[in-house]
Amino acid sequence: xxxxxxxxxxxxxxxxxxxxxxxxxxxxxxxxxxxxxxLAQGALVMTGGYLxxxxxxxxxxxxxxxxxxxxxxxxxxxxxxxxxxxxxxIGQPAIMIxxxxxxxEILLRGLVPALGGSNLRRLDLGIPAxxxxxxxxxxxxxxxxxxxxxxxxxxxxxxxxxxxxxVILRAVSDDxxxxxxxxxxxEGAIALSWGLAGMVALLAGVLWGSVQxxxxxxxxxxxxxxxxxILGGLDSIPGALVAGLxxxxxxxxxxxxxxxxxGGGTRDVVASLAILLTTIARxxxxxxxxxxxxx
Amino acid sequence: xxxxxAGVYRTSYAGDRAILxxxxxxWQVAGLFAAALxxxxxxxxxxxxxxxxxxxxxxxxxxxxxxxxGWAGQIHLGYAAVMAIGAYSATHMVRAGVPFEAAxxxxxxxxxxxxxxxxxxxxxxxGLYLAVSTLAMQYLVDWTINHxxxxxxxxxxxxxxxxxxxxxxxxxxxxxxxxxxxxGCAAVAxxxxxVRRTAFGRALAAVREKDYAxxxxxxxTFYFKLMAFWVSSMLGGMAGAxxxxxxxxxxxxxxxxxDVSIQLLAMVIVGGLASVIGSFLGAALVFFAPIVLNNGAGxxxxxxGLQIGGELRSQIPLILYGGLIAGFLLFEPLGLAKIWxxxxxxxxxxxFRHTRHS
Numbered sequence: 189x190x191x192x193x194x195x196x197x198x199x200x201x202x203x204x205x206x207x208x209x210x211x212x213x214x215x216x217x218x219x220x221x222x223x224x225x226x227l228a229q230g231a232l233v234m235t236g237g238y239l240x241x242x243x244x245x246x247x248x249x250x251x252x253x254x255x256x257x258x259x260x261x262x263x264x265x266x267x268x269x270x271x272x273x274x275x276x277x278i279g280q281p282a283i284m285i286x287x288x289x290x291x292x293e294i295l296l297r298g299l300v301p302a303l304g305g306s307n308l309r310r311l312d313l314g315i316p317a318x319x320x321x322x323x324x325x326x327x328x329x330x331x332x333x334x335x336x337x338x339x340x341x342x343x344x345x346x347x348x349x350x351x352x353x354x355v356i357l358r359a360v361s362d363d364x365x366x367x368x369x370x371x372x373x374x375e376g377a378i379a380l381s382w383g384l385a386g387m388v389a390l391l392a393g394v395l396w397g398s399v400q401x402x403x404x405x406x407x408x409x410x411x412x413x414x415x416x417x418i419l420g421g422l423d424s425i426p427g428a429l430v431a432g433l434x435x436x437x438x439x440x441x442x443x444x445x446x447x448x449x450x451g452g453g454t455r456d457v458v459a460s461l462a463i464l465l466t467t468i469a470r471x472x473x474x475x476x477x478x479x480x481x482x483x
Numbered sequence: 484x485x486x487x488x489a490g491v492y493r494t495s496y497a498g499d500r501a502i503l504x505x506x507x508x509x510w511q512v513a514g515l516f517a518a519a520l521x522x523x524x525x526x527x528x529x530x531x532x533x534x535x536x537x538x539x540x541x542x543x544x545x546x547x548x549x550x551x552x553g554w555a556g557q558i559h560l561g562y563a564a565v566m567a568i569g570a571y572s573a574t575h576m577v578r579a580g581v582p583f584e585a586a587x588x589x590x591x592x593x594x595x596x597x598x599x600x601x602x603x604x605x606x607x608x609x610g611l612y613l614a615v616s617t618l619a620m621q622y623l624v625d626w627t628i629n630h631x632x633x634x635x636x637x638x639x640x641x642x643x644x645x646x647x648x649x650x651x652x653x654x655x656x657x658x659x660x661x662x663x664x665x666x667g668c669a670a671v672a673x674x675x676x677x678v679r680r681t682a683f684g685r686a687l688a689a690v691r692e693k694d695y696a697x698x699x700x701x702x703x704t705f706y707f708k709l710m711a712f713w714v715s716s717m718l719g720g721m722a723g724a725x726x727x728x729x730x731x732x733x734x735x736x737x738x739x740x741x742d743v744s745i746q747l748l749a750m751v752i753v754g755g756l757a758s759v760i761g762s763f764l765g766a767a768l769v770f771f772a773p774i775v776l777n778n779g780a781g782x783x784x785x786x787x788g789l790q791i792g793g794e795l796r797s798q799i800p801l802i803l804y805g806g807l808i809a810g811f812l813l814f815e816p817l818g819l820a821k822i823w824x825x826x827x828x829x830x831x832x833x834x835f836r837h838t839r840h841s
Contacts, residue, residue, distance in 0.1 A: 225611040298804075463619040
């Protein structure tokens with residue numbers, strides 16, 4: 189066994205996995221507070237990528253400022269989606285809400301490329317393309333940077349949940365009627381979680397846009413995000429981190445060894461298989477709370 | 484004047500059990516069916532094969548999906564994969580010499596079997612998990628078809644549909660293909676109209692409304708959910724086979740991608756959950772609207788000298804599907820069927836509105 193190859197695949201995979209986990213963080217934030225699975229997260233990531241690419245490359249705004257403006261815009265967007273669409277659906281069956289977020293995903297997936305152009309555009313973060321070489325292993329600098337940003341985002345999320353607002357969100361995720369009873373504005377908390385998910389989506393969109401370019405395929409990250417979120421447990425933030433690492437490593441290592449045998453393309457099914465196996469074997473995920481409604 | 488009724492009043496149990504309770508509606512349906520039978524001789528070949536025939540097959544697929552989503556209340560995001568299994572297996576069977584009549588039943592059984600495996604895996608949990616597992620099914624089936632040369636005939640390959648006969652009648656011209664699609668669509672529609680007045684249909688409705696309550700009433704919810712998956716996947720597989728044999732006349736993996744699943748779900752939601760007429764209306768709107776809009780945008784751009792970019796025009800279908808799904812869920816959750824029902828109820832007693840109780 190070639191340990192250098194294995195290490196290279198595993199480290200790059202783990203860094204990609206951290207970036208998957210960033211996409212999944214938005215899903216988890218919303219599910220934790222409101223119990224709604226946001227299938228529009230992939231489209232939000234794509235919108236974030238388009239927005240920053242347009243601000244920085246199209247309008248020539250300096251990149252840090254563009255990212256700040258983008259964060260504000262996506263916060264507002266998540267907030268408005270909750271306020272205008274999701275809040276009117278309170279009390280409807282879960283299947284209706286899932287389909288509504290799916291409809292939003294499709295709508296954005298068509299609308300954003302229609303406005304911003306469907307050609308692949310580059311989003312340059314100024315990271316040198318030359319790989320970092322550690323002990324004969326080639327490590328992609330863009331992945332390294334992305335992984336670091338993801339870790340910082342998770343740390344910030346952890347800190348946020350220790351703050352006063354974060355405690356409110358935790359209370360809402362524990363028990364909505366009880367939070368109402370002690371005077372918490374539950375709607376406000378849910379709207380805040382949507383706004384935060386939008387901000388996380390922007391970060392993920394910028395990172396992934398710099399890695400693979402900005403076009404509609406960014407929204408396909410939804411499948412990876414869903415796989416990570418379900419594997420880690422839909423209401424667990426540490427779970428998303430661990431599951432992201434696991435999925436990233438699996439997606440990188442398994443094709444590295446299996447692809448030559450079956451003729452390629454195994455990378456695409458790892459996430460689907462992870463979803464399927466998790467739902468069969470352990471539906472609540474690795475770290476999720478075990479109150480899945482079974483039939 | 485139109486319906487010549489003062490309200491819907493029945494005087495016998497047989498009348499209460501009838502599928503179409505109003506005499507005028509029986510005439511309307513009979514007239515529509517006669518028009519459908521006569522349309523090969525009335526409309527041009529282009530309209531017949533380009534619009535009517537695919538609309539009938541998409542309606543059939545939407546009806547099949549509606550059994551699962553509308554009647555049983557289970558979400559399915561990978562329905563195109565079910566249709567793909569039906570289309571590919573039927574094509575391979577007919578190529579291998581199996582008669583079409585047997586192949587279409589067997590391909591339905593195969594679709595139902597594979598669909599049931601995924602349903603079984605995910606029906607232990609519900610809601611979101613079901614949505615995500617069926618999404619995973621879509622990707623897994625896509626990948627399998629693309630990567631197993633024995634199924635797809637090699638990568639990027641197109642599998643031609645062989646010539647076939649139904650009951651010794653060769654299906655080799657547009658008329659025959661149209662009548663075959665019409666028969667399939669009518670059969671599924673009649674089946675679904677009847678489902679709602681059987682014990683099976685009532686059990687599905689109970690499961691959809693509240694499965695705990697259904698279980699308390701003695702309905703085996705798990706069994707009926709699996710049955711819904713089985714029946715719906717079987718019909719979906721047959722619809723996929725008809726789509727391949729009557730419309731495309733060839734199968735490629737691109738015909739059954741995730742976009743098609745979304746399109747089908749849009750047909751069901753826009754048309755109206757658990758409604759037969761809604762499935763026809765939804766299929767019509769989702770199938771025709773992008774064509775009309777695209778032509779309209781082209782005509783508008785040409786007529787007014789407006790610049791509507793090709794990029795915008797190529798995204799019109801997605802914008803439309805997403806907007807329709809979200810808009811109908813927000814503003815008219817019961818879909819076009821409810822709008823149709825409102826219009827019908829208004830004209831039912833027109834011009835004697837005061838006879839209505841509510």
